[in-house]
Every structure is written in C-alpha cells, then in structure tokens.
Amino acid sequence: MFELPPLPYDYNALEPYIDEATMRVHHLGHHQGYTNGLNAAIKGTCYENMTIDEILETIHVNETAIRNNGGGYWNHNLYWQIMSPDGGGEPEGKLAAAIRHDFGSFEKFKEAFKQAGLSRFGSGWTWLVSRHGKLDICTTPNQDNPLMKFTDCIGTPVLGMDVWEHAYYLKHQNKRGAYIDDFFHVINWKEVARRFEETLKK
Numbered sequence: 132m133f134e135l136p137p138l139p140y141d142y143n144a145l146e147p148y149i150d151e152a153t154m155r156v157h158h159l160g161h162h163q164g165y166t167n168g169l170n171a172a173i174k175g176t177c178y179e180n181m182t183i184d185e186i187l188e189t190i191h192v193n194e195t196a197i198r199n200n201g202g203g204y205w206n207h208n209l210y211w212q213i214m215s216p217d218g219g220g221e222p223e224g225k226l227a228a229a230i231r232h233d234f235g236s237f238e239k240f241k242e243a244f245k246q247a248g249l250s251r252f253g254s255g256w257t258w259l260v261s262r263h264g265k266l267d268i269c270t271t272p273n274q275d276n277p278l279m280k281f282t283d284c285i286g287t288p289v290l291g292m293d294v295w296e297h298a299y300y301l302k303h304q305n306k307r308g309a310y311i312d313d314f315f316h317v318i319n320w321k322e323v324a325r326r327f328e329e330t331l332k333k
C-alpha cells in the first residue's frame with residue numbers, strides 16, 4: 132500500500148507564492164486521491180509488490196487507472212520535494228553549468244521552461260529532464276511522466292512543474308503565467324541539483 136507522504140514544510144510555508152489553501156487541497160485532496168486510486172488499481176495485480184518507479188516503467192498505455200493515479204502519486208511526490216520556502220534564485224555548481232551549456236543562460240532556460248508550461252494545453256506537467264547530463268525541457272498531458280515508456284518525453288525528471296489548474300486556480304485564477312513566475316521563487320535548486328548529479332552516475 133502506498134501512503135501519502137507528509138509535506139516537507141508547513142502548508143503556509145510557500146506563501147506568498149503558493150497559498151496555503153491551494154497547498155492544503157492539493158496535498159490532502161488531490162494527492163491523497165491519487166494515492167487512494169493507485170492502491171485500488173493495483174490491488175490483486177502483478178503491480179502490488181513493485182515500487183512506484185517499477186510500476187510506471189512497466190505499465191502499458193491502456194492501463195488507464197494505474198497510469199493516471201500512479202502518475203499523480205509519483206509526480207506530486209516530486210513536486211513537494213522540488214519546492215522549498217528557502218527556494219528560488221538560481222542553481223549552482225554542475226547543474227548551473229549544464230543549464231548554461233544546454234540553454235545559453237539561466238534566463239533563457241527560465242523563459243523556455245515558462246513557454247513550455249504555457250503551451251501545454253489543458254492539464255499536465257512541464258519537465259526538466261536529464262539524459263546522462265544532457266538537459267532538455269518537455270511536457271506531458273494529464274499525470275503522464277517521463278518514466279512511462281509510451282511518452283515522447285525522454286530522460287530522468289529532475290524538475291517537475293504541475294500546470295493543472297488545481298495547482299494555481301485559487302490564487303492565480305486563469306493566469307498560468309503568473310503561477311509559473313511565482314513557482315520560480317520557490318524552486319528548491321539544491322534538490323534539483325542533487326537529482327541532476329544522480330543522473331551523471333548512470
């Protein structure tokens with residue numbers, strides 16, 4: 132059975148960028164819902180004793196309940212970790228160098244990531260992925276993610292931005308771009324860098 136992981140900070144910790152009401156319903160409502168849905172979907176199947184990564188790497192495109200709920204479970208686990216009340220600013224070290232190498236500058240990366248988030252029609256996620264250290268930006272619909280073999284988003288996710296309206300609608304209404312600008316104030320670059328450096332070992 133998978134369990135909802137606790138938030139690594141208080142519900143109001145990301146104010147004023149991400150508001151407390153959004154964080155509460157997002158974690159206790161949406162993420163709990165995906166967790167419950169995943170547990171129900173794998174009960175009695177070959178997936179019951181796998182890790183969540185193994186499940187997502189194994190499922191087929193038409194296994195809709197596990198795809199949606201398992202993706203939602205994994206994606207939000209990452210999302211809480213890559214935000215922090217001490218976040219924002221710019222990355223340092225190897226990640227900063229890779230961003231400069233692959234996008235030209237941090238500002239160019241930021242603009243490309245924002246545009247990718249704005250261009251994802253409907254609900255989905257925007258990813259910064261690493262392929263053995265080579266960085267790329269891609270997006271997925273709904274709760275799909277790059278672990279799923281049938282997506283065209285290839286690589287290990289090191290940063291994931293939820294662009295579902297439930298991530299921002301209470302505070303930012305329909306202004307996804309304003310949410311993305313605020314998201315950059317809370318990105319936990321230390322955690323993103325740690326995940327990036329893990330991909331250099333593979």
Ligand code: MN
Nearest residue numbers: 161293295298
């Ligand atoms: Mn969400």
